[in-house]
Amino acid sequence: MHGFYRVVPFVVIVRAISFFIGKPYASIVRYTASKDAQRIAVILFLVTVFFGLFNLVYFEWRHSFLIPYSIVIIDFLTTVFVMIGSRVVVKILYIEWKNPTKSKTNVIIYGAGESGIITKRTLDRDAGTKYNVLAFIDDNPKKAGKKLEGVSIYHTNQLEELLKDNSVAHLIISVQDLAPAHKQEAVEICLNYNTKVLNVPPVKNWINGELSFKQIKKVKIQDLLERDPIKLDLDIIKKNIAGKTVLITGAAGSIGSELVRQILNFNPKFIILLDQAESDLYDIDIEIHESQRRDQVDAVIGDIRNKERMTNVFRTYKPQIVFHAAAYKHVPMMENNPSESILTNVLGTKILADLSVEFGAEKFVMISTDKAVNPTNIMGASKRIAEKYIQSLNKISKTKFITTRFGNVLASNGSVIPRFQKQIEEGGPITVTHPEITRFFMTIPEACQLVLEAGALGKGGEIFIFDMGKSIKIVDLARKMVKLSGLSLGKDIQLVFTGLRPGEKLYEELLNDTENVLPTHHPKIMIAKVEENDFETISKEISDLISLFRTQDNLAIVRKMKDIVPEFISNNSIYEQLDSIETE
Numbered sequence: 001m002h003g004f005y006r007v008v009p010f011v012v013i014v015r016a017i018s019f020f021i022g023k024p025y026a027s028i029v030r031y032t033a034s035k036d037a038q039r040i041a042v043i044l045f046l047v048t049v050f051f052g053l054f055n056l057v058y059f060e061w062r063h064s065f066l067i068p069y070s071i072v073i074i075d076f077l078t079t080v081f082v083m084i085g086s087r088v089v090v091k092i093l094y095i096e097w098k099n100p101t102k103s104k105t106n107v108i109i110y111g112a113g114e115s116g117i118i119t120k121r122t123l124d125r126d127a128g129t130k131y132n133v134l135a136f137i138d139d140n141p142k143k144a145g146k147k148l149e150g151v152s153i154y155h156t157n158q159l160e161e162l163l164k165d166n167s168v169a170h171l172i173i174s175v176q177d178l179a180p181a182h183k184q185e186a187v188e189i190c191l192n193y194n195t196k197v198l199n200v201p202p203v204k205n206w207i208n209g210e211l212s213f214k215q216i217k218k219v220k221i222q223d224l225l226e227r228d229p230i231k232l233d234l235d236i237i238k239k240n241i242a243g244k245t246v247l248i249t250g251a252a253g254s255i256g257s258e259l260v261r262q263i264l265n266f267n268p269k270f271i272i273l274l275d276q277a278e279s280d281l282y283d284i285d286i287e288i289h290e291s292q293r294r295d296q297v298d299a300v301i302g303d304i305r306n307k308e309r310m311t312n313v314f315r316t317y318k319p320q321i322v323f324h325a326a327a328y329k330h331v332p333m334m335e336n337n338p339s340e341s342i343l344t345n346v347l348g349t350k351i352l353a354d355l356s357v358e359f360g361a362e363k364f365v366m367i368s369t370d371k372a373v374n375p376t377n378i379m380g381a382s383k384r385i386a387e388k389y390i391q392s393l394n395k396i397s398k399t400k401f402i403t404t405r406f407g408n409v410l411a412s413n414g415s416v417i418p419r420f421q422k423q424i425e426e427g428g429p430i431t432v433t434h435p436e437i438t439r440f441f442m443t444i445p446e447a448c449q450l451v452l453e454a455g456a457l458g459k460g461g462e463i464f465i466f467d468m469g470k471s472i473k474i475v476d477l478a479r480k481m482v483k484l485s486g487l488s489l490g491k492d493i494q495l496v497f498t499g500l501r502p503g504e505k506l507y508e509e510l511l512n513d514t515e516n517v518l519p520t521h522h523p524k525i526m527i528a529k530v531e532e533n534d535f536e537t538i539s540k541e542i543s544d545l546i547s548l549f550r551t552q553d554n555l556a557i558v559r560k561m562k563d564i565v566p567e568f569i570s571n572n573s574i575y576e577q578l579d580s581i582e583t584e
Contacts, residue, residue, distance in 0.1 A: 007067055011051075011075070018047045024083070037084045044083070048076040104132035106168045110186060111175040112138035112153045119174040119200055119216075120149060131170075135162055139182065159186060163193040172216060174200045187219060191483045221417055221481050232453055233522070234266075240321070240363075240456035241266040247319035247361075248273060249304055249352065250326030252280035254409060255367060258448040259323055260284060264293055266452075272317050273299045275326065304348035314359040322356050323455070324349060324366045327383065331371065334379035335502040335573055338557045339549050345382035346389070347546050353390050357397040364399055365455040366390055368463075370407045370440060376571035377503025381561045388564070389542055391461055392535040400460030405528070407440030409447050416474060420481050428493035430478050433500050438471040438507055454525055461532075465517065467524040471507065502573045538564070 024043060027036045051072050067075075107123070109116050120133050136153045138144070144155040154162060162168065171190050173183065187197050197219040246263055250256040251273035257280075260273060273288075275281040278301055285299035298317070302309045304326050327345050328334055334341040349366065356364045368387055371380030387403050394401035408416070416439070423430045447466070454464040475495070482489045489495055500506070517526040545560045558575045562568045570576045 011067070014047060014050065018043050036087065040083050041080055044076055044080050048072055051075075105130060105170070106134040106166055107131050107170040107172055108135050108137060108159070108162060108168055109133060110137055110156075110171055110173045110178070112136040112140070112143050112148050113175070115174040115176060115200060117148065119172055120151065122216075123172075134166060134168060137162070156182070156186070160189050160193075163189065163195055168193070168195050170196050170198050172198045172200065173219070176200070176202060183219075187484075191480065194483075194486075196486055197484075219484065221477065221484060232449055233456070236456045237452050238266045241268050241452075243267070243269050244320040244362075245270045245317055246272070247313070247317065247322045249275070249322070249324050251275050251299075252277045252284055253325060254444055255448060255451075256323075256325040257284045258444045259325065259451065260288065260297070262445070262448050262452060263323075264288070264291075264296065268296065270317070271297045272313065272319060273297055274302055274304075274313065276301060276303045304352055305343050307351050310351050310355055314355045314361075318359055319356075320362045321455070322352060322361055322364045323451070324352055324364065327367070329369070329379060331377045331379050331503045332501045334382065335377055335575075338378045338554045338561070339552055341378050341382040342385075342545055342557060342561070343549055345379070346385050346542060347549075349386040350389055350542060350546075353393055353399075353401065356399050357393065361399050363402060363455060363458065364390065365402045365404065365451065365458070367451060368403050368405045370405055372405065375565060375568045377573065378558065378561065378575075379503070381565050381568040384565050384568070385542065385545070385561065387463060388533050388538050391463070391530075392533045392538045394461040395532075396535050400458060402455055402458035402460065403463040404451050404454050404466070405463060406442055406447055406450070406466040409442055409444045416477070417481070420478055424481060424485050424487070424493065429496040430482065430493060431496050431498050432475050432478055433498055433504060434506060435475050435497055436506055437474050437500070437504075439474060440469070440471050442466065442469075450522075450525060453522055457520060457522075457525075463528040463530055464520075465526050465528050467526070500572045503570065504572060 024036070024040045027039075051067055052069070055067060055069065055072070109119050111119070116136055116138075120136075123131050123133060133151050136143075136148055136151055137156050137159050138153055139156045141155055143153045144158075146153050159171075171186060173186070190197050198216045199219050201215050201217065241263055246268045248256050248259050248263070248271060251260055252275035256273075256275065260271060263271060273281060273284060281299050281301060285297070288294065288297050300313055302313060304310060326348065328341055353364055366386065368383050369380065371377065372384040372387055373380075375381040375384055390401040390403065393399075420430055450464075450466045454462075454466075458464065478495060479489055482493055482495075487493050516529050518529060519526055541560075541564050545557070545564065548557045548560060551557075555575070555578065558570075559578050562578060569579050
């Protein structure tokens with residue numbers, strides 16, 4: 001007891017000085033986090049080290065220890081436990097009082113690995129007062145039945161059972177490389193139980209390397225239509241593009257702008273971004289400049305129908321590879337404006353193709369459409385005519401002309417998904433033309449990857465078609481988008497069928513009846529065997545067609561288009577009368 005009266009004031013004074021310097025008292029107790037605990041432990045450890053060193057000095061002076069070392073250790077452990085434990089208890093009591101566990105929203109985290117732990121800790125840190133992590137699910141059977149930070153882990157097969165037995169507001173997918181099929185399966189189950197699905201963004205998008213709860217976003221319909229990643233022959237693509245000057249028409253559009261982004265990865269010498277849409281071209285130009293690639297691109301405003309302007313572009317830059325993505329593509333618009341469709345889709349393509357030959361371009365890759373197969377509308381027929389021209393031109397020129405065909409791309413400008421999203425945001429109704437209408441879908445990056453691969457392996461004259469997977473009912477797409485938005489069809493929003501639009505058909509095709517395909521080294525790319533045309537013949541017919549623009553006689557223009565493309569049979573259009581005349 002004699003030593004006690006000397007030691008206590010000494011310890012209190014030292015502790016007080018250390019707390020004044022370290023300021024552990026400055027943190028708000030109810031928001032205590034791991035960093036607060038770490039700071040307390042460090043301060044107490046340094047003071048304990050000081051006591052140990054002071055003991056050595058005191059021993060040299062008095063030949064005894066001021067504080068027994070056992071007491072020093074016990075004091076450190078006890079103080080750490082009391083200071084941190086008390087804060088944790090206060091925090092738990094506060095949270096439970098403010099937001100009882102019963103009133104919290106249950107969530108399930110998909111993935112019981114490192115990303116799952118990070119997601120849970122992010123929830124605890126940023127939104128712990130609102131959400132309760134009910135369970136982890138993982139496809140690794142070895143983890144099932146175990147616990148992670150006190151939360152039970154279940155196999156993914158038990159997801160439906162968990163949703164059935166509990167009220168779960170969100171499933172958070174934390175796995176970064178989850179296979180599309182597994183993601184789709186999980187989302188389908190969740191939609192049946194009105195559970196919203198959220199996605200943890202890629203690590204590269206985390207702010208300063210740390211995940212924030214606000215970055216966890218809803219799953220989009222595009223995520224449900226993804227397929228397994230495409231395996232590309234990067235060497236052949238790089239060999240085709242590296243060190244070359246590349247011209248991309250329609251560079252401000254969905255496909256064109258993605259082509260720009262992907263081609264930059266293959267170290268081209270230069271890229272010319274050509275488009276007539278000033279604002280959109282400005283946006284992609286700024287995006288590329290901000291990525292520090294400004295020395296590799298030039299944005300050029302120009303109309304592909306203007307031969308003088310296009311001649312100047314070819315004369316100035318002398319492109320070695322041309323990716324032709326510029327086109328009018330909306331079926332109803334072209335059905336009402338046939339003369340514009342031939343001016344852009346036919347004449348514009350002809351001008352670019354002829355200049356490619358004149359200025360010695362190595363390759364010309366045209367992006368066509370599945371609507372060019374057995375066309376039922378003017379847009380599809382105009383693209384088929386363009387296909388015929390460049391395929392026939394290939395036979396008499398050194399430039400290799402290649403065509404790629406694919407269906408609808410997800411989230412492209414004017415596609416069905418942005419339209420549905422806008423209708424949902426406005427409260428509906430959602431409009432679908434027909435209950436049985438189906439379409440092929442492909443993501444924009446996937447389509448562009450296949451275009452690059454086809455362009456690289458093309459030897460000239462081929463029409464490459466892409467494996468688009470299964471066709472999707474548009475009405476099913478609409479229903480899923482409504483569910484993903486947390487709404488009920490028929491209750492919160494209505495679905496209305498408006499009837500097929502002029503030129504529209506129920507089912508799209510990638511080949512017509514007289515065509516078959518040849519395989520390539522890539523399982524998703526095939527070559528269509530199509531009837532070839534004589535260049536002189538097709539060139540004269542196209543010249544006659546373009547000369548009809550001056551007449552602005554839509555019937556005459558469409559009649560000529562049907563002469564050039566005999567399989568062009570109009571559907572749900574005023575031009576069906578021309579088919580009747582032919583039949584008679």
